[in-house]
Amino acid sequence: MTSLCISPTATDAGRLRTEYNRLIECFAQRGDLPITDNWLANPALPDHILREAVLGNIRKAEHFVAVLRRFVQYLKNRLQTENVETEGPVNFVVSVYSQAGIDQKMLKFCYDRLHSLMLTLEITDTDEFLHIQKVCDFATLVGTYTSGFSIIIEPYDQRMPHIPDPVMQLTCLDASLAIKPVFDRFQSVIITSGTLSPIDLYPRLLNFNPVISRSFKMSLTRDCICPMVLTRGSDQLPVSTKFDMRGDPGVVRNYGRLLLEMVTAVPDGIVCFFEVMQHKLVFIETQDVVETTLALDNYRRAYDCGRGAVFFSVARILTARLKYLKDTFQIKEGDFLTFDALRQAAQCVGRVIRSKADYGLMIFADKK
Structure with missing residues (x-):
């Protein structure tokens, strides 16, 4: 140039x-x-x-x-x-x-x-x-x-x-900046998603006053999901991703043992957030779009051919956003952390059911 x-x-x-x-x-x-x-x-x-x-x-x-x-x-x-x-x-x-x-x-x-x-x-x-x-x-x-x-x-x-x-x-740090042009240019805006719960915090985060707000329960025509909560490992020690516990050898061992048991029993794909295992092919999400796309494609190929696969991804929160939301929208750090944890969990488990033919097991492995 x-x-x-x-x-x-x-x-x-x-x-x-x-x-x-x-x-x-x-x-x-x-x-x-x-x-x-x-x-x-x-x-x-x-x-x-x-x-x-x-x-x-x-x-x-x-x-x-x-x-x-x-x-x-x-x-x-x-x-x-x-x-x-x-x-x-x-x-x-x-x-x-x-x-x-x-x-x-x-x-x-x-x-x-x-x-x-x-x-x-x-x-x-x-x-x-x-x-x-x-x-x-x-x-x-x-x-x-x-x-x-x-x-x-x-x-x-x-x-x-x-x-x-x-x-x-x-x-x-401010999601309202991205949505503001939409509100400015269109008279009627409908925001709909299966993971908008808790619904009362979104208007504050996006800085708007909803005219109508409705929440509907999910309806299933068959028994296709099985959510489970696991708070302790097989040795009865608590498992948690809390900062002061995530490095504990007992916690790491219990998470690894749980994943090993799951990969030997689940016939198709598994999505989780931990380290590499041996029973199935392993694919890891990265910040590179091309690498992640290839990993997802290989993940699909592995479970389509009956081999099975484990896909490791990351759900996270940017701590720099907490202070800004507190100062700007008077949203307490604890309230937003709880909200974001629920939103991230809903987004993750929501990947299980994407069509009428899908089925899945959802395990929340954390004493929290």
Whole structure:
């Protein structure tokens, strides 16, 4: 992209000049997309951001690329840390300005400016620029929202703390930001799901007042599910995933023994949240979409052919969200932890029955 902007061909130079003139005329949005398509392409950006003109100091392509270089270098420097860091958007933007000379408004227009530049240069191999697109998305969201987000920097994977593997995440703490454009643009919105219980907390989390709220019991035409609760292992020791108990050898042994007994008895697939076993093929969910998709495909193949399989996944909660919800919506930490635990459990066991022909055994193995 730098070579295209600094040493462009005659055709590209003409396109860049035309784009620059268009930006001077305050056309921040380009193309012939109707307003609905523009909104669907930018659901997280407020309308006033989409209507504003791009700043003068990034209208020229070479200047914008130079800004991106400084921002990427700043991100690299921030990743060189040995401790976990959590920071709000305001402090992060102040740090960017002091160390890289990039202010909030420049960050705000990174997404729009990159989109315009790629259209102007008629770049067709967009996969090559996915990483810089993510950087621009990150910059625009940080520059747009002063609250509701948190930047988390982790220097290593907790499973392998001796191997440096820094990750920077922009985490949305406020779900109402995502649903607000829907409420603003549509008069009637229906939210329906089989796992909305407890239903009274959702309006507070999504910041809306429901006109009608109804909850219905699940109806089954046959006896196809068997929920069970297990609080102790075969040696009568309690089992729990509590932080102070999860590392206890007795607890680990009981969970492992339970899983071994299940894989020898269950004819088809098992989904659980622990470590590798031997009786069945093992597939583990990762943060990589392609890897997880392949794992799910192989999981289906294994139990379709009668071999059986175990799929390990993760259900978790972001603790950074707790303080934000308490300060913003006055939701107590205990209330949200209970709510999220019920929601996660309902989501997990809800995967068992997906059609009329399904059947399954659901085991809640925890003294809690």
